[in-house]
Amino acid sequence: MKSVYHHGDLKNALLDAADDLLLREGLQGFTMRACARLANVSHAAPAHHFGDVNALLTAVAARGYERLVALLQEKLKSVDGDLEDEMYATGLAYVEFAETYPEHFRIMFRKDLLVYSVESPPTAMAETLIELTNVILRQRGEPEISLLSEVPGKGNPVIKDILIGWCYIHGYAHLRLEGQLSMIPDEAHFKIIRENSDRLSNLLQQRAV
The missing domain is CATH 1.10.357.10 (Tetracycline Repressor, domain 2)
Structure with a gap:
C-alpha cells in the first residue's frame, strides 16, 4: 500500500488504503477519515474520488x-x-x-x-x-x-x-x-x-x- 500521494494515482492509493483498513479494522473501524489517514492524504480526498463511504466500500x-x-x-x-x-x-x-x-x-x-x-x-x-x-x-x-x-x-x-x-x-x-x-x-x-x-x-x- 502506498502511504504517500503521487500525482495521478490518488484514487488507487485511497483504494489500497481502504482495502487494508477493512482487513485490519473490519466494518466497525471503516470510515472515510481513517482511510484518508492511512493513505496520508487530506480528509476530503476519499469523498472527492468516491462520493461516500458506501461507494468506497463497493470499490473494496x-x-x-x-x-x-x-x-x-x-x-x-x-x-x-x-x-x-x-x-x-x-x-x-x-x-x-x-x-x-x-x-x-x-x-x-x-x-x-x-x-x-x-x-x-x-x-x-x-x-x-x-x-x-x-x-x-x-x-x-x-x-x-x-x-x-x-x-x-x-x-x-x-x-x-x-x-x-x-x-x-x-x-x-x-x-x-x-x-x-x-x-x-x-x-x-x-x-x-x-x-x-x-x-x-x-x-x-x-x-x-
Whole structure:
C-alpha cells in the first residue's frame, strides 16, 4: 500500500488504503477519515474520488470479488474437469477466501452497504457469479454461459439447482467464519466439505439433460 500521494494515482492509493483498513479494522473501524489517514492524504480526498463511504466500500468489495474469482479459477483449473472434484474445489475456494479475507467476505453480499444495480453489478462480481453458475451447469450437462444475462430465469428449473449449490457453498463458508461450526474439529472440515460436495455433485449429475 502506498502511504504517500503521487500525482495521478490518488484514487488507487485511497483504494489500497481502504482495502487494508477493512482487513485490519473490519466494518466497525471503516470510515472515510481513517482511510484518508492511512493513505496520508487530506480528509476530503476519499469523498472527492468516491462520493461516500458506501461507494468506497463497493470499490473494496469489487477487489474482494476479484480475489474470489481468481481463487475459484485457480482451484477449478487444478482438477482438470472432474465434476465431483470441481464441486469440492469450489467449496474449498469459498472457505479459503472467507478465512483469508473475512471482513471482505462479510460485506461483499451486503446490499444495504454496497452501491450497484442488479442489472449492472461490478465486473468482478458478475465474473464470480458466472463462474459459480457454470460449475452447476457443468454438473447438469448444460451449456455454459459467458454473460450474467444468460443465467436461467425464474421459470427454468436449472435456477433451483444453481441456488442450491450456491446456498450450500456460501452457507458453509459463512457458518464456519462466524464460529457456528466450532464443534467440528478443524481437521474434519475438509472431509465434510468433500462428502457434501460429492453428494451435491451426484444429485446434480442425476438431473443432467
